[in-house]
Amino acid sequence: MTRNTLQITGYVLTNRCLDGVLIMGLYERRYRKGLIAGISVLLFLMTAAVSGCSWFGSSESKNKGTAKQPKAITCPLCGMKVADGSLINRRPLAVKVENDPAARPQSGLDKACVIYEEITEGGITRFMAIYLCHDAEVAGPVRSARPVDIDLASPFQALLCHCGGAPPTISAIKSSGIADLDEQAGTGAYWRSRDRRAPHNLYAGTERLRSDGNVKYPFEGEVGEAFRFLDDAGIEELARIRAEEAERLAQHQADPQGEYQPKVNLANGIEIPYTKVCAVSYNYDTATGRYLRFVRGVPHTDLTTGGQLTADTVIVQYVVESVSGIKDVMGADTPDLGVVGSGRAQIFIMGQCIDAEWNKSSRQEYTRYYDYDGNEIQMKPGLVWVQLVPLGKEVTYQ
Ligand SMILES: [Zn+2]
Numbered sequence: 354m355t356r357n358t359l360q361i362t363g364y365v366l367t368n369r370c371l372d373g374v375l376i377m378g379l380y381e382r383r384y385r386k387g388l389i390a391g392i393s394v395l396l397f398l399m400t401a402a403v404s405g406c407s408w409f410g411s412s413e414s415k416n417k418g419t420a421k422q423p424k425a426i427t428c429p430l431c432g433m434k435v436a437d438g439s440l441i442n443r444r445p446l447a448v449k450v451e452n453d454p455a456a457r458p459q460s461g462l463d464k465a466c467v468i469y470e471e472i473t474e475g476g477i478t479r480f481m482a483i484y485l486c487h488d489a490e491v492a493g494p495v496r497s498a499r500p501v502d503i504d505l506a507s508p509f510q511a512l513l514c515h516c517g518g519a520p521p522t523i524s525a526i527k528s529s530g531i532a533d534l535d536e537q538a539g540t541g542a543y544w545r546s547r548d549r550r551a552p553h554n555l556y557a558g559t560e561r562l563r564s565d566g567n568v569k570y571p572f573e574g575e576v577g578e579a580f581r582f583l584d585d586a587g588i589e590e591l592a593r594i595r596a597e598e599a600e601r602l603a604q605h606q607a608d609p610q611g612e613y614q615p616k617v618n619l620a621n622g623i624e625i626p627y628t629k630v631c632a633v634s635y636n637y638d639t640a641t642g643r644y645l646r647f648v649r650g651v652p653h654t655d656l657t658t659g660g661q662l663t664a665d666t667v668i669v670q671y672v673v674e675s676v677s678g679i680k681d682v683m684g685a686d687t688p689d690l691g692v693v694g695s696g697r698a699q700i701f702i703m704g705q706c707i708d709a710e711w712n713k714s715s716r717q718e719y720t721r722y723y724d725y726d727g728n729e730i731q732m733k734p735g736l737v738w739v740q741l742v743p744l745g746k747e748v749t750y751q
């Protein structure tokens with residue numbers, strides 16, 4: 354295990370992973386370009402500051418214009434407005450939902466604020482669905498936890514809801530101090546459906562999970578903001594920028610004379626090649642500003658509503674995959690995913706891709722996402738899908 358530190362344009366990136374040197378090499382190449390761009394932007398901002406203009410979405414002027422308005426209550430995890438503040442003053446849930454083909458379609462993923470997709474044994478992915486401002490009457494199928502789940506759930510102060518895990522994982526959960534509601538520890542919050550065979554038939558409702566969890570882990574804290582979010586003006590601005598770029602591209606395609614230099618990276622379709630059975634893709638829907646989710650080329654739907662799952666923001670976070678030393682009941686190796694440290698990311702919002710980096714300084718800290726100028730990226734309010742993609746698998750988009 355190595356720990357690398359890299360000072361870049363005023364902030365420090367740390368990296369804790371087996372292939373840290375590889376990643377840092379990538380960074381250094383990227384940042385030679387980024388540094389030049391960063392200096393240019395800095396000079397521009399200094400000029401802008403002197404002249405009194407505000408270039409970044411004029412947050413100052415917007416604040417002036419809305420100063421008399423009562424501040425809307427928004428969910429700290431998904432950025433959506435909530436009518437009742439009590440909905441966000443409770444402990445988030447982190448529910449482990451399986452993605453074996455026999456588990457599809459799942460239930461309740463559409464009610465989550467944030468969903469992590471992580472690769473497990475045999476190339477099958479599994480979800481960690483974080484619930485706060487919405488409740489799901491039915492969520493699942495619920496399956497076992499993995500070592501990476503502790504790092505992912507901790508900053509949310511979430512109640513980890515799962516069905517067992519390998520003995521070393523259970524030991525790690527217990528020693529971590531995380532709030533834990535394991536079905537195999539005897540809680541009655543889960544039930545088995547007769548519509549599916551075990552182990553693909555364990556479900557739970559979020560209200561019961563939370564009330565049972567509160568018995569052992571009463572929550573009196575405050576849920577920290579997991580992401581920064583765009584306001585309405587920011588969303589409109591991105592829609593305008595996308596429309597302009599699409600128009601430029603269309604003009605170039607109609608008359609391909611001269612060189613076409615895109616100002617932004619249009620991303621109408623995203624392909625995430627986890628494995629054949631868990632190949633994920635997203636298609637951008639201009640009408641709603643959301644990405645529609647597909648698995649193996651067919652719509653990924655919710656069992657309860659029949660509707661297709663969507664993403665307001667898709668975060669592709671490249672992580673180092675290594676061998677954890679833990680095996681599942683079939684003897685297959687459980688991969689370990691390095692989510693503490695830093696690495697490369699791609700943020701897909703409003704039909705565009707922003708090249709980014711992620712940084713999570715410790716288990717307890719949220720992961721933050723920055724553009725190559727060092728600005729923290731603002732997500733689109735709504736469901737955030739975080740796709741943890743092992744280094745070496747390249748996500749493509751067009
Ligand atoms: Zn929310």
